[in-house]
Amino acid sequence: MSNRKTLPVSGGGTCSCKFSHNSSAEKMRILELEVSAYSGNGSSSGQEPQDADYDDVPCLSDELETMILARFPISKHWKLCCLSKRFLTLLKSGEIYKIRRVIGFKExxxxxxxxxxxxxxxxxxxxxxxxxxxxxxxxxxxxxxxxxxxxxxxxxxxxxxxxxxxxxxxxxxxxxxxxxxxxxxxxxxxxxxxxxxxxxxxxxxxxxxxxxxxxxxxxxxxxxxxxxxxxxxxxxxxxxxxxxxxxxxxxxxxxxxxxxxxxxxxxxxxxxxxxxxxxxxxxxxxxxxxxxxxxxxxxxxxxxxxxxxxxxxxxxxxxxxxxxxxxxxxxxxxxxxxxxxxxxxxxxxxxxxxxxxxxxxxxxxxxxxxxxxxxxxxxxxxxxxxxxxxxxxxxxxxxxxxxx
CATH class of the missing domain: 2.120.10.80 (Kelch-type beta propeller)
Known part of the structure; x- marks a missing residue:
C-alpha cells in the first residue's frame, strides 16, 4: 500500500511526495517524470503531477536508486530532495558527490x-x-x-x-x-x-x-x-x-x-x-x-x-x-x-x-x-x-x- 511522506526542501518549505513498492524500471520512469515535472520541463504548468497508483510493484534497491539519482544534474538536486529522503541525507553528507566521482560522472x-x-x-x-x-x-x-x-x-x-x-x-x-x-x-x-x-x-x-x-x-x-x-x-x-x-x-x-x-x-x-x-x-x-x-x-x-x-x-x-x-x-x-x-x-x-x-x-x-x-x-x-x-x-x- 502506498504512503505519503512530507520532506524538507532546500530553500524552505516542504514537499509532499508519494512512495510505493515499485519495479526498477517503473520507479526509474517515475523519478524521471516527477523530476521533469517539478523542474517545469515535463508539463506546461510546472506543478506537481497528480498522484498515480504505483501499488503492488517490487521495490527498487537502494544501490540502484542511488546510481540513478547520482546522475541527475546538480541544478536539480534540491528538487530530488522532495522525492527521496535518502537522497537528501546523501546530499547533505557529501556522499552523493563521492559516488559521482567513483562512476566518473562530473559536470x-x-x-x-x-x-x-x-x-x-x-x-x-x-x-x-x-x-x-x-x-x-x-x-x-x-x-x-x-x-x-x-x-x-x-x-x-x-x-x-x-x-x-x-x-x-x-x-x-x-x-x-x-x-x-x-x-x-x-x-x-x-x-x-x-x-x-x-x-x-x-x-x-x-x-x-x-x-x-x-x-x-x-x-x-x-x-x-x-x-x-x-x-x-x-x-x-x-x-x-x-x-x-x-x-x-x-x-x-x-x-x-x-x-x-x-x-x-x-x-x-x-x-x-x-x-x-x-x-x-x-x-x-x-x-x-x-x-x-x-x-x-x-x-x-x-x-x-x-x-x-x-x-x-x-x-x-x-x-x-x-x-x-x-x-x-x-x-x-x-x-x-x-x-x-x-x-x-x-x-x-x-x-x-x-x-x-x-x-x-x-x-x-x-x-x-x-x-x-x-x-x-x-x-x-x-x-x-x-x-x-x-x-x-x-x-x-x-x-x-x-x-x-
Missing part, C-alpha cells in the same frame, strides 16, 4: 562574482539555471578588497584580507554554506592556483603580512580539509597564474621582487617532488603594465591563453615552446588589461565572459561565449550562450569552475 558549475554584487552566483555548465549563494559572512574590508578564487572537489575557496589579516572562506556545495578556513600555511594574494579533482595547488604571490614576493607553494586536500607544504619554486613571482597540464602544476608569468616581467614558466612534478624551469615559455606573449595575471585555460590537455593586449586566443605548442594564434575572442579583454574578464575551461570547451564593448559603457552587457578548441585550425568559432540570467555587471571580479 561543471561556474561560480562568479560580478562587480557591484554581494552574492556569488553559480551557473550550471549550460547557463540554463542560475542561483545566488549566501553572502559570505566576512567584514567590510574583505567584501570590498581584492580576492582570489579557486575550487577543489566540492569546495569553492575565496581568499582575501579582513581587518585582522588574511583569510580564506570555503563554500560547501553539498550544504550551501560558507565556512572560514582552513587558511593557507602562508597567507598570500596575487598567487597562482590550479585544481585537479579533489586537490588544489597554490604557489607564489605576495605574503599578506610582510608583502614579500613568495616562492613557496602548498597543496590542499578537500577530503581532509588540510594544507601541506610543497617545495619552493625556483623563481619568486607575483601576479602569476597556474594551470594543470600533463599531470603537472604549471606556474606562468608574473613579476619578480624587482618588478621585472617574467617570461619563464615552471612546473611541479608530483612524482619527483621537484620544480622544473621552462625558459622563455611566455616569450611570445606581450607583457605590458598594468595588466592582470595571465589568462590561462586547459582544455583536452592543451594550454590556451587570452592575450589581453590584442584579444587574441593562443595555444601553446609544447614541442616548440611557442604559441600559435587562433583568432580574436568576442569580448574586450584589452580595455582593462585583462581585468574584468573570465577565461576558463568548461570541461572540454573554452569559456569567456565579459563585455563586447567597454564594461564601463552604459550599454555594456555581460556576454557569454564558448567554443570547442582545436589547436590545428587557423581560427576558432565562438558560440554565444543566450541566458536569461545575464543581467549582471559585465565586469567580472572573480570566476571559478568546479567539476563535481
Amino acid at each position: 561543471p558549475s561556474v561560480f562568479m562574482l560580478a562587480s557591484g554584487e554581494k552574492n556569488w552566483c553559480v551557473f550550471d555548465g549550460h547557463f540554463r539555471s542560475c542561483r545566488k549563494l549566501p553572502i559570505i559572512p566576512s567584514d567590510y574590508n574583505f567584501e570590498w578588497g581584492d580576492k582570489e578564487s579557486f575550487s577543489a572537489g566540492t569546495n569553492l575557496f575565496v581568499s582575501g584580507k579582513e581587518v585582522n589579516g588574511g583569510v580564506v572562506w570555503r563554500y560547501e556545495l553539498a550544504i550551501n554554506k560558507w565556512f572560514k578556513g582552513p587558511c593557507m600555511i602562508t597567507p598570500r594574494c596575487l598567487f597562482a592556483s590550479a585544481s585537479p579533482g579533489t586537490m588544489a595547488y597554490v604557489a607564489g604571490g605576495l605574503d599578506t603580512t610582510t608583502w614579500e614576493v613568495l616562492s613557496s607553494s602548498e597543496k590542499y586536500n578537500s577530503e581532509s580539509l588540510t594544507w601541506e607544504p610543497l617545495p619552493r619554486m625556483i623563481q619568486k613571482r607575483k601576479f602569476c597564474s597556474g594551470c594543470y597540464l600533463d599531470n603537472k602544476f604549471y606556474v606562468l608569468g608574473g613579476q619578480d621582487e624587482q618588478q621585472n616581467n617574467l617570461t619563464c614558466g615552471e612546473f611541479f612534478d608530483e612524482e619527483t617532488n621537484t620544480w622544473n624551469l621552462v625558459p622563455d615559455m611566455f616569450k611570445d606573449i606581450p607583457l605590458s603594465t598594468p595588466r592582470s595575471p595571465p589568462l590561462l585555460a586547459v582544455a583536452n590537455n592543451e594550454l590556451y591563453t587570452l592575450d589581453a593586449s590584442s584579444n587574441e586566443l593562443k595555444v601553446y605548442l609544447k614541442g616548440k615552446n611557442s604559441w600559435k594564434k587562433l583568432g580574436r575572442v568576442p569580448v574586450r579583454a584589452d580595455v582593462q588589461g585583462g581585468w574584468g574578464v573570465a577565461f576558463k575551461s568548461l570541461g572540454n570547451e573554452l569559456l569567456v565572459i565579459g563585455a563586447t564593448s567597454s564594461p564601463y559603457s552604459q550599454r555594456a552587457m555581460m556576454k557569454i561565449y564558448t567554443c570547442l578548441p582545436d589547436p590545428h585550425v587557423e581560427k576558432l568559432q565562438w558560440k554565444q550562450i543566450v541566458s536569461s540570467n545575464t543581467n549582471l555587471n559585465p565586469f567580472i571580479h572573480n570566476c571559478a569552475v568546479m567539476l563535481a
Whole structure:
C-alpha cells in the first residue's frame, strides 16, 4: 500500500511526495517524470503531477536508486530532495558527490562574482539555471578588497584580507554554506592556483603580512580539509597564474621582487617532488603594465591563453615552446588589461565572459561565449550562450569552475 511522506526542501518549505513498492524500471520512469515535472520541463504548468497508483510493484534497491539519482544534474538536486529522503541525507553528507566521482560522472558549475554584487552566483555548465549563494559572512574590508578564487572537489575557496589579516572562506556545495578556513600555511594574494579533482595547488604571490614576493607553494586536500607544504619554486613571482597540464602544476608569468616581467614558466612534478624551469615559455606573449595575471585555460590537455593586449586566443605548442594564434575572442579583454574578464575551461570547451564593448559603457552587457578548441585550425568559432540570467555587471571580479 502506498504512503505519503512530507520532506524538507532546500530553500524552505516542504514537499509532499508519494512512495510505493515499485519495479526498477517503473520507479526509474517515475523519478524521471516527477523530476521533469517539478523542474517545469515535463508539463506546461510546472506543478506537481497528480498522484498515480504505483501499488503492488517490487521495490527498487537502494544501490540502484542511488546510481540513478547520482546522475541527475546538480541544478536539480534540491528538487530530488522532495522525492527521496535518502537522497537528501546523501546530499547533505557529501556522499552523493563521492559516488559521482567513483562512476566518473562530473559536470561543471561556474561560480562568479560580478562587480557591484554581494552574492556569488553559480551557473550550471549550460547557463540554463542560475542561483545566488549566501553572502559570505566576512567584514567590510574583505567584501570590498581584492580576492582570489579557486575550487577543489566540492569546495569553492575565496581568499582575501579582513581587518585582522588574511583569510580564506570555503563554500560547501553539498550544504550551501560558507565556512572560514582552513587558511593557507602562508597567507598570500596575487598567487597562482590550479585544481585537479579533489586537490588544489597554490604557489607564489605576495605574503599578506610582510608583502614579500613568495616562492613557496602548498597543496590542499578537500577530503581532509588540510594544507601541506610543497617545495619552493625556483623563481619568486607575483601576479602569476597556474594551470594543470600533463599531470603537472604549471606556474606562468608574473613579476619578480624587482618588478621585472617574467617570461619563464615552471612546473611541479608530483612524482619527483621537484620544480622544473621552462625558459622563455611566455616569450611570445606581450607583457605590458598594468595588466592582470595571465589568462590561462586547459582544455583536452592543451594550454590556451587570452592575450589581453590584442584579444587574441593562443595555444601553446609544447614541442616548440611557442604559441600559435587562433583568432580574436568576442569580448574586450584589452580595455582593462585583462581585468574584468573570465577565461576558463568548461570541461572540454573554452569559456569567456565579459563585455563586447567597454564594461564601463552604459550599454555594456555581460556576454557569454564558448567554443570547442582545436589547436590545428587557423581560427576558432565562438558560440554565444543566450541566458536569461545575464543581467549582471559585465565586469567580472572573480570566476571559478568546479567539476563535481
